[in-house]
Amino acid sequence: FIAFSTNKGILISNVLLCNVTDRVSFWFVVTDSSKNVTTIPGSEVEAAIRLNRNRINSAFLLSDKTLQFLKITSTLSPPVEPSTPVWLIVFGVVLCLIVAGIVFLVVAGIQQRKKNKESTERENLEEKGEVTVTVENGIPCEALDLKAGHINGVFAADDERFTSL
Amino acid sequence: MEKSRPLWDNPLQFIFACISYAVGLGNVWRFPYLCQMYGGGGFLIPYFIMLIAEGMPLLYLELAVGQRMRQGSIGAWKIISPYLCGVGVASVIVSFFLSMYYNVINAWAFWYLFHSFQEPLPWATCPLNSNRTGYEEECEKTSTTQYFWYRQTLNISPSLEASGSVQWEQALCLTLAWLVVYLCILRGTESTGKVVYVTASLPYCVLIIYLIRGLTLHGAVNGLVYMFTPKLEQLSNPKTWISAATQIFFSLGLGFGSLIAFASYNEPSNNCERHAIIVSLINSTTSIFASIVTFSIYGFKATFNYESCISKVILLLMNAFDLEEGSLTADNLSEMKDYLMATHPQEYAQLSPQLKNCSLEAELDTAVQGTGLAFIIYSEAIKNMEVPQLYSVLYFVMLLMLGIGSMLGNTAAILTPLTDSRVIAARFPKEVISGVVCLINCVIGLIFTMEAGNYWFDIFNDYAATLSLLLIVLVETIAVCYIYGIRRFEKDLHTMIGRKPNWYWKVMWAFASPLLIISLFIFYLTDYILTGTLQYQAWDATQGQLVTKDYPGYALAVIGLLVAASTMCIPLGALVTFIRKRLKRESVPTVA
Numbered sequence: 160f161i162a163f164s165t166n167k168g169i170l171i172s173n174v175l176l177c178n179v180t181d182r183v184s185f186w187f188v189v190t191d192s193s194k195n196v197t198t199i200p201g202s203e204v205e206a207a208i209r210l211n212r213n214r215i216n217s218a219f220l221l222s223d224k225t226l227q228f229l230k231i232t233s234t235l236s237p238p239v240e241p242s243t244p245v246w247l248i249v250f251g252v253v254l255c256l257i258v259a260g261i262v263f264l265v266v267a268g269i270q271q272r273k274k275n276k277e278s279t280e281r282e283n284l285e286e287k288g289e290v291t292v293t294v295e296n297g298i299p300c301e302a303l304d305l306k307a308g309h310i311n312g313v314f315a316a317d318d319e320r321f322t323s324l
Numbered sequence: 325m326e327k328s329r330p331l332w333d334n335p336l337q338f339i340f341a342c343i344s345y346a347v348g349l350g351n352v353w354r355f356p357y358l359c360q361m362y363g364g365g366g367f368l369i370p371y372f373i374m375l376i377a378e379g380m381p382l383l384y385l386e387l388a389v390g391q392r393m394r395q396g397s398i399g400a401w402k403i404i405s406p407y408l409c410g411v412g413v414a415s416v417i418v419s420f421f422l423s424m425y426y427n428v429i430n431a432w433a434f435w436y437l438f439h440s441f442q443e444p445l446p447w448a449t450c451p452l453n454s455n456r457t458g459y460e461e462e463c464e465k466t467s468t469t470q471y472f473w474y475r476q477t478l479n480i481s482p483s484l485e486a487s488g489s490v491q492w493e494q495a496l497c498l499t500l501a502w503l504v505v506y507l508c509i510l511r512g513t514e515s516t517g518k519v520v521y522v523t524a525s526l527p528y529c530v531l532i533i534y535l536i537r538g539l540t541l542h543g544a545v546n547g548l549v550y551m552f553t554p555k556l557e558q559l560s561n562p563k564t565w566i567s568a569a570t571q572i573f574f575s576l577g578l579g580f581g582s583l584i585a586f587a588s589y590n591e592p593s594n595n596c597e598r599h600a601i602i603v604s605l606i607n608s609t610t611s612i613f614a615s616i617v618t619f620s621i622y623g624f625k626a627t628f629n630y631e632s633c634i635s636k637v638i639l640l641l642m643n644a645f646d647l648e649e650g651s652l653t654a655d656n657l658s659e660m661k662d663y664l665m666a667t668h669p670q671e672y673a674q675l676s677p678q679l680k681n682c683s684l685e686a687e688l689d690t691a692v693q694g695t696g697l698a699f700i701i702y703s704e705a706i707k708n709m710e711v712p713q714l715y716s717v718l719y720f721v722m723l724l725m726l727g728i729g730s731m732l733g734n735t736a737a738i739l740t741p742l743t744d745s746r747v748i749a750a751r752f753p754k755e756v757i758s759g760v761v762c763l764i765n766c767v768i769g770l771i772f773t774m775e776a777g778n779y780w781f782d783i784f785n786d787y788a789a790t791l792s793l794l795l796i797v798l799v800e801t802i803a804v805c806y807i808y809g810i811r812r813f814e815k816d817l818h819t820m821i822g823r824k825p826n827w828y829w830k831v832m833w834a835f836a837s838p839l840l841i842i843s844l845f846i847f848y849l850t851d852y853i854l855t856g857t858l859q860y861q862a863w864d865a866t867q868g869q870l871v872t873k874d875y876p877g878y879a880l881a882v883i884g885l886l887v888a889a890s891t892m893c894i895p896l897g898a899l900v901t902f903i904r905k906r907l908k909r910e911s912v913p914t915v916a
Binding site: 245246247249250253254257258260261264265268272 | 506510
């Protein structure tokens with residue numbers, strides 16, 4: 160990869176390893192075959208690695224966390240941010256529900272109050288009407304002749320039943 | 325025509341309302357801290373003694389007064405003695421202060437709840453810095469959850485003086501919280517009675533789920549063992565007993581007038597003695613239950629941090645000395661450290677400042693209380709669980725239920741006297757009065773959404789209610805026992821419940837509880853006087869931790885005003901009534 164990325168026709172044999180340790184870490188230098196036994200400057204190697212980090216990682220099935228190049232910090236990927244933050248969406252939903260609940264309760268309260276007002280007004284009207292008309296058993300008193308009285312037809316028809324003295 | 329007083333649909337609604345009010349955030353975030361500080365399992369001894377000596381008797385007293393007088397706090401104390409109308413007014417003022425700042429907690433809970441619907445959770449990772457080579461500097465210095473709390477939620481300023489601007493996100497959440505409270509209290513007991521079924525029972529469901537989850541977490545046992553090992557030597561520390569008394573007192577919410585308000589909506593024949601015992605026992609049991617959950621979470625978090633610390637040390641050593649993978653493990657770490665120190669002394673000495681001494685004890689010892697526990701520690705534990713979004717949602721819904729339940733009691737304490745007073749209630753319907761109260765509280769509450777808002781929150785939390793409540797409840801107890809007369813009170817209870825209170829209640833009301841309250845009051849006063857200047861914890865962004873600062877002059881003035889506003893009402897009320905009576909007596913002879 161380093162050979163490909165530097166584009167200078169370097170063969171694998173030009174990559175020299177040294178200082179291999181138990182910890183699987185090593186130093187390496189890249190030599191330029193066109194110019195004899197000179198090493199390619201570190202900055203060029205660094206730039207090449209930075210460019211192809213992903214490919215190097217995937218070749219070894221490693222990631223930025225498991226394969227570390229000293230002094231080459233990895234560019235961290237920022238977390239995926241949707242255009243509207245999620246919390247605003249949830250907030251909006253909850254807000255709408257609560258406001259709907261409040262409006263519903265307030266309107267129901269106003270309607271109940273109107274009904275109560277109407278029924279109390281009706282009661283008040285009836286009371287006023289009764290002041291002028293006193294009612295006895297559903298029959299207005301003026302119609303009843305309280306002095307003369309009424310002959311109740313039920314009893315009138317029965318005087319034949321009484322035994323004559 | 326007299327409108328009949330609205331009533332609870334059944335006694336169960338009343339019990340649930342009291343439980344919902346009493347079981348609040350203090351049970352979750354204060355009791356576990358006290359348990360940890362004052363002797364673990366041994367703290368339960370002073371806690372239960374105080375429950376019997378002051379918790380139950382004072383709760384029964386308030387419920388009985390409310391049920392007998394069938395009025396809110398102002399009306400009820402006026403009936404007991406006209407000179408005591410100041411007590412009722414003081415209760416309303418303290419409730420007003422409380423509702424101003426308490427709903428901000430619900431706003432924070434909403435904020436965290438809305439942010440729980442993301443993968444990964446926003447407090448699990450640090451945001452990147454501007455050139456994307458690493459994490460934000462402030463986040464690196466502290467932990468991700470602390471950064472999310474102090475920077476992204478509060479956007480806290482370095483000190484009280486630097487007020488900053490109102491954070492619009494927090495202001496939105498606060499508005500929503502007040503709308504929710506308004507929805508619940510809109511129709512008075514009709515709506516509150518139904519809501520308390522949910523706010524009282526849902527937290528228990530969540531706590532049970534968390535108990536099961538917490539006990540099965542890796543390392544939970546460490547926390548539980550640490551908590552429950554009694555350190556009985558703490559019993560000789562007077563602070564233990566004072567903290568137990570204070571916790572019982574404030575946990576039951578005495579003196580705010582909420583209990584009187586709730587009880588005033590009862591049937592006169594309701595057995596409030598039994599209810600008082602039930603509510604106080606449930607409140608204390610919930611505290612213990614919540615602390616079991618909290619300590620298993622602590623244990624999990626401490627074990628997790630301890631193991632990460634060990635892995636970091638191992639990685640550091642392996643990189644420094646180029647050792648083989650797997651040669652250093654948690655078990656052989658100490659031997660390998662000695663070996664490396666012996667064989668490569670110079671490099672080891674260079675490395676040793678970075679090598680932290682990982683200790684499980686140290687992790688468990690970090691005792692936290694208050695908003696820090698609820699929002700930082702718990703969210704840290706949640707982010708390490710599987711399916712963290714589910715547990716996060718459950719937890720913050722529980723916090724919301726607890727908070728809203730307590731808010732219902734607070735607003736009832738303010739609204740009941742207002743709707744009882746014929747002057748106001750005749751002109752405006754219930755909905756308008758509730759709406760105006762909620763609106764005023766919401767607008768004032770915007771102070772707590774500013775950048776320095778959390779510092780003002782701490783002021784209100786520490787000083788608005790403590791001294792005033794002690795004084796209010798002391799005056800209440802003395803009034804009922806000695807001014808109203810304990811025999812008259814006995815007779816009232818006999819007519820209501822059907823039996824006279826036995827000697828335990830009478831002894832507690834007349835002697836034990838007032839003595840306890842007086843000693844608490846004296847202790848707090850001397851504590852404030854001895855500490856001299858009051859200090860607060862400010863967040864320092866450059867260091868990534870809290871630093872102690874002194875309160876500026878005007879903050880001290882506000883504290884003094886808060887305490888004075890409520891306590892002065894009691895003598896002022898008596899004075900005003902005295903003057904009125906004098907004027908009446910003087911005007912009567914001229915009329916006759």
